Amino acid sequence: MSSAASLTTLPPVIVGAGPAGIRAAETLVRAGLRPVLIDETAKGGGQIYRQQPDGFSRPAKALYGFEASRAEALHASWRALLDQVDYRPHTLVWNSEGGELDLLQVREQHYDGQPWQQLILATGATDRILPFQGWTLPGVYTLGAAQIALKYQATAIGSRVVFAGTGPLLYLIAYQYAKAGVEVAAVLDSAPFSAKLQATPAMLKGPAVFAKGLWYLGWLKARGIRIEYDAHLLAASGDQRLTAVRWRQQGQEQQLDCDGLGFGYALRSETQLADILDCRFQFDELNRAWLPVRDAMGRSSRDGVYLAGDGAGIMGADAAEWAGELAALALLQDSGRAVDATRVSQLQQQLARTRQFRQALEDAFPFPEQWVHEVADDVVLCRCENVTVGEARRLISELSLQDMNRLKAHSRVGMGRCQGRMCGLAAAELLAATSGQSVADAGRLRAQAPVKPLPYAIAPTVQQWSPALPVTAVAEEADHD
Amino acid sequence: MTDIHTPGSKRTLGTDVVIVGGGIVGASAALALRQKGIAVVLLERDVCGSRSSGINYGGVRRQGRLAAQLPLSQRAHHIWARLPELIGIDGEYVRSGHLKLGVCAADMASLENYAQMAARYDLPLEILDQQQLRRRFPWISQRAIGGSYCAEDGHANPRLVSPAFAHAAGRLGAQIFDQTPVSRIEHDGQRFIVDCPQLQVRAPLLINCAGAWGHRIAAWFDEQVPLQVSCPNMTVTEPLPLFMDASIGIEGGSIYARQVSRGNCVIGGGQGYTTSDTTARPGREAVLELMKVASGLFPALASAHLIRFWSGIEGNIPDRNPVVGPSHTTPGLFHGFGFCGAGFQIGPAVGEVLAELIDDGHTPTPIDAFAINRFSTASSTLMSTTIVSGDE
Numbered sequence: 001m002s003s004a005a006s007l008t009t010l011p012p013v014i015v016g017a018g019p020a021g022i023r024a025a026e027t028l029v030r031a032g033l034r035p036v037l038i039d040e041t042a043k044g045g046g047q048i049y050r051q052q053p054d055g056f057s058r059p060a061k062a063l064y065g066f067e068a069s070r071a072e073a074l075h076a077s078w079r080a081l082l083d084q085v086d087y088r089p090h091t092l093v094w095n096s097e098g099g100e101l102d103l104l105q106v107r108e109q110h111y112d113g114q115p116w117q118q119l120i121l122a123t124g125a126t127d128r129i130l131p132f133q134g135w136t137l138p139g140v141y142t143l144g145a146a147q148i149a150l151k152y153q154a155t156a157i158g159s160r161v162v163f164a165g166t167g168p169l170l171y172l173i174a175y176q177y178a179k180a181g182v183e184v185a186a187v188l189d190s191a192p193f194s195a196k197l198q199a200t201p202a203m204l205k206g207p208a209v210f211a212k213g214l215w216y217l218g219w220l221k222a223r224g225i226r227i228e229y230d231a232h233l234l235a236a237s238g239d240q241r242l243t244a245v246r247w248r249q250q251g252q253e254q255q256l257d258c259d260g261l262g263f264g265y266a267l268r269s270e271t272q273l274a275d276i277l278d279c280r281f282q283f284d285e286l287n288r289a290w291l292p293v294r295d296a297m298g299r300s301s302r303d304g305v306y307l308a309g310d311g312a313g314i315m316g317a318d319a320a321e322w323a324g325e326l327a328a329l330a331l332l333q334d335s336g337r338a339v340d341a342t343r344v345s346q347l348q349q350q351l352a353r354t355r356q357f358r359q360a361l362e363d364a365f366p367f368p369e370q371w372v373h374e375v376a377d378d379v380v381l382c383r384c385e386n387v388t389v390g391e392a393r394r395l396i397s398e399l400s401l402q403d404m405n406r407l408k409a410h411s412r413v414g415m416g417r418c419q420g421r422m423c424g425l426a427a428a429e430l431l432a433a434t435s436g437q438s439v440a441d442a443g444r445l446r447a448q449a450p451v452k453p454l455p456y457a458i459a460p461t462v463q464q465w466s467p468a469l470p471v472t473a474v475a476e477e478a479d480h481d
Numbered sequence: 482m483t484d485i486h487t488p489g490s491k492r493t494l495g496t497d498v499v500i501v502g503g504g505i506v507g508a509s510a511a512l513a514l515r516q517k518g519i520a521v522v523l524l525e526r527d528v529c530g531s532r533s534s535g536i537n538y539g540g541v542r543r544q545g546r547l548a549a550q551l552p553l554s555q556r557a558h559h560i561w562a563r564l565p566e567l568i569g570i571d572g573e574y575v576r577s578g579h580l581k582l583g584v585c586a587a588d589m590a591s592l593e594n595y596a597q598m599a600a601r602y603d604l605p606l607e608i609l610d611q612q613q614l615r616r617r618f619p620w621i622s623q624r625a626i627g628g629s630y631c632a633e634d635g636h637a638n639p640r641l642v643s644p645a646f647a648h649a650a651g652r653l654g655a656q657i658f659d660q661t662p663v664s665r666i667e668h669d670g671q672r673f674i675v676d677c678p679q680l681q682v683r684a685p686l687l688i689n690c691a692g693a694w695g696h697r698i699a700a701w702f703d704e705q706v707p708l709q710v711s712c713p714n715m716t717v718t719e720p721l722p723l724f725m726d727a728s729i730g731i732e733g734g735s736i737y738a739r740q741v742s743r744g745n746c747v748i749g750g751g752q753g754y755t756t757s758d759t760t761a762r763p764g765r766e767a768v769l770e771l772m773k774v775a776s777g778l779f780p781a782l783a784s785a786h787l788i789r790f791w792s793g794i795e796g797n798i799p800d801r802n803p804v805v806g807p808s809h810t811t812p813g814l815f816h817g818f819g820f821c822g823a824g825f826q827i828g829p830a831v832g833e834v835l836a837e838l839i840d841d842g843h844t845p846t847p848i849d850a851f852a853i854n855r856f857s858t859a860s861s862t863l864m865s866t867t868i869v870s871g872d873e
């Protein structure tokens with residue numbers, strides 16, 4: 001053990017208790033450590049294997065379908081870890097400063113600090129969103145939110161539901177909803193069927209995933225559920241809430257009545273914490289996004305910070321488990337402990353194969369590049385700040401804006417509650433197309449704390465004026481503009 | 482303006498005046514010079530108006546300034562009144578009133594003394610006792626025992642206002658170069674030769690508006706300014722129902738707060754820390770402290786959320802006044818930097834003053850207190866004074 005490693009007295013900290021975080025924790029526990037496992041939700045499992053609240057009793061098979069055994073295995077690992085890790089449910093990491101994470105206990109609304117020397121970020125992903133007319137209407141959800149409603153709250157987003165967008169989740173969730181007895185009026189895939197055919201040979205590299213995809217598709221078709229390809233969302237309409245969805249297909253507009261719409265275009269990584277921790281980022285073509293760089297073991301550019309799972313690049317739940325284990329092995333190795341080289345190389349091979357398959361998935365469910373050219377000026381781009389596509393386009397042109405942070409400064413895009421986590425990607429597409437640059441050159445929004453809105457309730461109750469900020473007369477007054 | 486580009490070498494420009502720094506001061510100076518028909522090249526290391534000028538609290542306030550700044554501040558007040566015609570946007574500028582609160586008897590005595598002084602500069606301030614304060618501003622808790630109100634002070638959106646000054650100067654013909662850091666400046670006896678990676682600018686006159694880095698340029702010309710950086714914390718809440726109908730300061734410093742028409746409360750206070758020569762982050766302790774103080778003063782915040790924190794780099798000078806005026810070592814060099822967290826309101830007036838100094842050789846606005854040679858005779862007591870906070 002190196003002398004530096006022997007000075008390490010703090011337990012490793014893992015942020016996120018999804019597939020990556022749980023496998024990382026398990027690996028560290030196996031090595032005799034007791035990591036801190038920070039989880040924003042109530043129970044481990046992350047989003048894809050999100051557990052039901054206490055008292056809910058749908059069987060795993062009904063909740064997770066083909067993934068039931070994986071979900072159950074992960075949940076079992078999590079339960080087994082509970083008395084071997086320092087588990088912190090309902091805990092949001094909202095900032096980091098000087099070797100300490102800033103935590104919010106979400107339920108008690110109080111502040112806590114967590115010092116760290118080694119940190120594994122397994123922060124997961126959210127839906128990749130492209131706005132369309134009416135996307136803020138009640139009844140319209142992201143695919144991920146629609147899935148949470150079903151898995152966690154045992155409720156559906158409507159009684160007659162349309163799913164639209166693209167990506168594997170589109171078919172999975174349509175299946176899950178139909179299986180739960182909800183009427184699925186249509187699945188609208190923005191990708192043409194030809195893309196899927198062309199991607200088929202490469203998809204065979206991930207035969208299990210491919211077979212599952214085919215199975216969902218076949219299952220949906222067998223039940224007469226309408227599936228449309230090359231279908232581009234135009235509008236969600238309704239007075240007070242959603243009553244119909246409109247799309248364009250091969251030049252023709254079509255419409256369908258529905259009271260629930262789930263949409264999304266695959267996933268995007270949650271990278272703010274890596275950004276706040278000053279990890280270096282680079283543009284990743286496959287993810288069409290700026291991501292924190294990591295080596296083959298999951299080490300970030302910053303000593304002691306490791307990256308795993310969808311938070312560092314979308315690879316799916318299986319890959320997240322492998323990457324979580326690998327990041328933990330990297331951490332152990334860097335602490336001067338021996339790790340099983342065979343296991344390391346096995347995990348790395350599995351991840352490399354997944355990345356190849358990931359390319360095939362991207363070909364089968366391509367990002368709808370025409371969106372940016374077709375989206376109407378009156379569509380709301382940033383819903384927190386109510387900025388329209390037209391307003392952003394106008395400012396980009398008039399002020400010759402080139403960079404996302406300047407677009408934010410001038411238009412308020414990404415300045416609201418979500419801090420650009422929802423609208424940032426669409427705004428980058430718009431900036432790139434309008435200013436004639438690549439998406440890479442449009443740059444990325446700098447992350448700013450807090451990662452999510454921070455309640456004033458965490459401010460300690462004011463008993464008396466605090467000494468830290470002067471609130472009584474001082475000899476030399478400092479003023480401000 | 483002459484463009485003496487030679488193939489194989491970097492671009493070379495000749496002009497009348499070269500300005501280093503595209504914050505609100507440099508951009509205002511460029512605009513004022515163009516209004517006088519003088520050729521200007523403006524060099525900005527980043528993007529005009531993106532540093533402290535663009536990310537500060539946004540106070541447009543005369544109240545609370547040192548007496549020496551009040552003539553300049555009054556001049557600026559008239560410029561702010563003409564903002565749309567000057568820069569083409571209203572910049573969300575509102576004369577909401579500026580209310581400076583006191584929380585103890587000593588504060589109130591200090592506010593009264595200040596009001597007497599300000600009256601000599603035609604700045605009317607209204608002293609409110611606790612009852613009057615409760616009646617006029619019922620959203621402020623009883624922690625405040627009184628205040629001093631300046632009806633025509635207010636606030637604006639610095640993100641919009643500061644870049645707009647640069648855009649306005651550009652529309653009038655100023656040549657503006659973003660992302661153009663200055664690596665070296667020499668004076669050949671007649672002209673300044675300003676070197677940037679892709680560009681060389683030659684001009685007989687140079688204005689140093691380099692903000693928190695202005696003292697480094699001054700030092701290239703053997704002028705020492707005891708400037709220290711500070712990093713004010715800024716926070717903003719989610720949009721809330723409108724309640725805060727004045728921009729708030731507190732006697733002695735502490736926090737400062739305003740609410741924009743969208744409903745977000747912008748609240749500053751305490752210090753962050755630098756993460757590089759040019760970047761800063763908010764400080765955790767100070768942000769938590771700010772939340773504590775703010776929710777104690779404004780009960781409406783109790784159930785609100787903060788959605789964003791930020792900080793920036795400010796140049797502070799011990800006597801809390803900026804450096805404005807001609808160099809004492811180098812003819813043709815003028816300075817306008819070191820605004821100690823309070824340059825946003827007076828920035829446009831400083832720009833006009835610098836343009837007058839260049840065009841006429843003098844300005845009707847008193848600026849003696851801001852002379853750069855004041856530090857060569859500075860006493861140690863002056864140097865030991867510390868600045869507690871600022872917001873730009």
